[in-house]
Amino acid sequence: MADRIWEQTSCRTTDVEGVDRIWAQIDLDALHFNMESMHNSIDPNTQMVAVLKTNGYGHGAVLLMKELEKLPYVWGYAAATFEEARELRAHGAKKPIILLGYVFPYCYEELIKLEIRPACFREDMLAQLSEAAARQGNPVRIHIAVDTGMGRIGIRPDDEGLQFVDKAIHTPGVIVEGMFTHFAKADESDPAPTHAQIALYQDFADRIRKALGYEIPICHISNSAGIIEFPQANLNLVRAGITLYGLWPSSEVSRVKVPLRPVMTLYSRIVYIKECGPGVSVSYGGTYTTSADRTRIATIPVGYGDGYPRSLSGKGYVLICGKKAPILGRVCMDQMMVDVTHIPGAAEGSLCTLIGQDGDECITMEELGDLSGRFNYELACDINARVPRIPCGGSLG
Numbered sequence: 049m050a051d052r053i054w055e056q057t058s059c060r061t062t063d064v065e066g067v068d069r070i071w072a073q074i075d076l077d078a079l080h081f082n083m084e085s086m087h088n089s090i091d092p093n094t095q096m097v098a099v100l101k102t103n104g105y106g107h108g109a110v111l112l113m114k115e116l117e118k119l120p121y122v123w124g125y126a127a128a129t130f131e132e133a134r135e136l137r138a139h140g141a142k143k144p145i146i147l148l149g150y151v152f153p154y155c156y157e158e159l160i161k162l163e164i165r166p167a168c169f170r171e172d173m174l175a176q177l178s179e180a181a182a183r184q185g186n187p188v189r190i191h192i193a194v195d196t197g198m199g200r201i202g203i204r205p206d207d208e209g210l211q212f213v214d215k216a217i218h219t220p221g222v223i224v225e226g227m228f229t230h231f232a233k234a235d236e237s238d239p240a241p242t243h244a245q246i247a248l249y250q251d252f253a254d255r256i257r258k259a260l261g262y263e264i265p266i267c268h269i270s271n272s273a274g275i276i277e278f279p280q281a282n283l284n285l286v287r288a289g290i291t292l293y294g295l296w297p298s299s300e301v302s303r304v305k306v307p308l309r310p311v312m313t314l315y316s317r318i319v320y321i322k323e324c325g326p327g328v329s330v331s332y333g334g335t336y337t338t339s340a341d342r343t344r345i346a347t348i349p350v351g352y353g354d355g356y357p358r359s360l361s362g363k364g365y366v367l368i369c370g371k372k373a374p375i376l377g378r379v380c381m382d383q384m385m386v387d388v389t390h391i392p393g394a395a396e397g398s399l400c401t402l403i404g405q406d407g408d409e410c411i412t413m414e415e416l417g418d419l420s421g422r423f424n425y426e427l428a429c430d431i432n433a434r435v436p437r438i439p440c441g442g443s444l445g
């Protein structure tokens with residue numbers, strides 16, 4: 049059955065010259081659709097941060113940034129590492145960039161030069177940033193990370209945390225621009241833990257206001273699940289990650305409140321077809337042996353070297369001519385074999401859909417994640433640098 053989410057995908061890269069072996073089609077119309085969809089469902093005064101870590105969850109961070117740069121309601125971007133942020137700057141990102149994790153001291157000066165905002169939660173970091181700011185002759189803007197339930201980075205919203213904020217506010221060369229926290233369970237059906245996290249954050253911001261007389265200029269809490277399910281957490285900013293890419297944070301969040309369209313489609317082509325009789329073993333270890341009188345085996349030039357999971361060996365499938373072609377035996381590093389006996393139209397050169405829609409059939413990132421024992425986020429991030437990202441739609445089309 050066709051999944052409705054793919055219905056509106058109109059752009060195609062299947063006839064782009066020189067793109068044959070494997071490519072990820074990046075539908076920029078879908079990106080804009082998802083952004084508009086989120087923007088329409090959050091508070092009109094809340095701006096958005098596009099979370100572009102891990103090469104934009106495998107979708108191509110620079111490609112997406114160039115589209116997002118034009119949207120007035122996109123305040124800026126978030127990355128995980130200094131190098132990711134620097135790459136965005138090198139390709140023309142003018143908007144603010146926040147680093148969401150710990151940032152190591154080697155890059156503090158360059159970070160200040162590039163106006164990248166680190167998450168901050170360690171006292172030694174305040175001192176080191178202050179020194180770097182003095183050397184640079186420019187201040188550094190930080191976003192204080194508060195731990196309200198992740199047990200990850202971040203100060204606790206308690207007396208000690210308040211002392212840290214006080215210290216940060218009074219550290220020369222350091223500007224406390226923002227404060228954020230991160231949901232641990234906003235993608236689960238029970239809203240209680242998320243309400244508790246929101247309350248902890250709000251109470252702490254109140255304490256800062258009352259005890260320190262400081263109004264944090266930019267407050268942000270929500271991730272994708274929060275954007276969909278917790279409108280009360282729309283503060284100055286929300287941080288959109290997985291939803292930007294048209295994927296859902298989990299099966300427990302609503303699929304109707306914020307309509308989304310998948311941005312990535314993953315394609316390849318058949319490079320070889322052979323016809324075999326019974327008793328022919330296929331791929332490493334011979335875990336599959338033909339039994340029928342006649343089996344047509346197609347070789348697809350894609351493997352785990354591209355980030356296509358080896359755990360799909362013997363259980364995944366691809367789409368060819370609108371039909372499912374099961375993977376035979378093990379997925380190799382650069383190739384895999386699929387059964388096309390029941391697909392007479394399959395020929396050398398035929399388009400092969402690894403993720404996406406073909407006729408009435410579709411394979412979503414979620415499904416392929418489930419089949420391969422992965423999380424949908426993880427599968428997207430795993431699609432690696434050997435796979436070209438080919439954009440369509442957006443301001444290009």
Ligand SMILES: *Cc1c(COP(=O)(O)O)cnc(C)c1O
Nearest residue numbers: 099148230271272287288289290
């Ligand atoms: C990764 C991340 C996000 C985005 O999460 P999604 O579930 O993809 O929306 C937001 N905030 C922080 C701090 C993150 O680390």
